Amino acid sequence: MKAILHLSSACNLRCKYCYAARTEHGTRMTIDTAKAAVELVSRxxxxxxxxxxxxxxxxxxxxxxxxxxxxxxxVAASRGQTVAFRMSTNGLLFTPEILQFCSEHQILFAISCDGNQQAHDAQRVFPDGRGSFTALAALLPEILRSCPHTVFSAVVTPSSVPHLVDSMNWMWDQGIRFVAHQLDFSDPAWEPDSFEVLTRQYELLGEWYLEKTRSGEYFYLNILDDKLKTHIKSDFNHAPPCDFGISKVSVAPDGTLYPCVRFVSDDPRTGDFVIGHVLTGFTDARQNLSLKNLAPKPICESCAYVGRCIHYCGCNNFTSTGEIDTVHPLVCEHERMLIPIADSLGEILWQEKNPAFLAKHYKIDLSRFPLLGEYDLE
Structure with a gap:
């Protein structure tokens, strides 16, 4: 089980798409609360x-x-367990000391980076409105030297869509090889025109993927690799489901438990998603909400891609529709557009018996793809 510790609501950025109200100073988690959370997930x-x-x-x-x-x-040693560490960060506060600590303790981290300067600075800004791209770019060589398998998490919005492929090329040139794109379906700026641009960018990204794979390059690109996985694993043919608080739990600074990071916010609606407290344990709401999230959705029953899409993500549904069991039409349109693009790549590379493709999706060479199991980047 995973405990996601929200150490504080404070942040040094004011990203425009952030679902939480960030401030310079926020409620801070105490070591006692953190220990109670660790004890809880250890049990x-x-x-x-x-x-x-x-x-x-x-x-x-x-x-x-x-x-x-x-x-x-x-705590782990006292129970004969092993413990792993993860972190999600904007990367701007890394120092040689912190990087060394992360390396020594095998803390895998995901850095938020939306791509090239145009894409990144459109959303990820400092409190005074300045873009944070230049500051992050200056730190990348040292970060990647210390942790070459760092995952870079990019939020895709209508403003960044035109730069999607250019952003991938920029990331590649920096030495970044593990990229996870997340579409912000809640952005009201999505229009048919911007979605057409996204479709074309995905097609070009497919060509990029094909070129890199044929060249023998080893990399991870979630929007295509995750869809390829759901096709290849035909024995269950299912996208990795969100169990909504069963295998992972978000811990607010005060110890309140939520099923996902997106519910740790100032949104008054999130009070309906409290599933316990570190000092008292889980309530029945944990199981009830998980069952509600995993229940079949009538709108999805006749869809050919029902076992391969992200309709199961209750948090994504909540931020885009206000309900964990209601799927936004844009999600459906997106998945029906993306999955065929991924499948066509898989068919081509399978027919070619491409060694890099086979090593990634069939032989699973973990020396080259150490993070293939890390689809959950929180």
């Missing part, structure tokens, strides 16, 4: 558990991280 986790550092910006509270890591190892 639930059987042989292993995971601790993920989240925010706000978790590196604003690096001293707390330094306390939590050895404490979590002690």
């Amino acid at each position: 639930e986790g059987r042989n292993s558990f995971c601790v993920s550092f989240f925010g706000g910006e978790p590196l604003l509270h690096f001293p707390l991280i330094r306390e939590v890591v050895p404490m979590a190892r002690e």
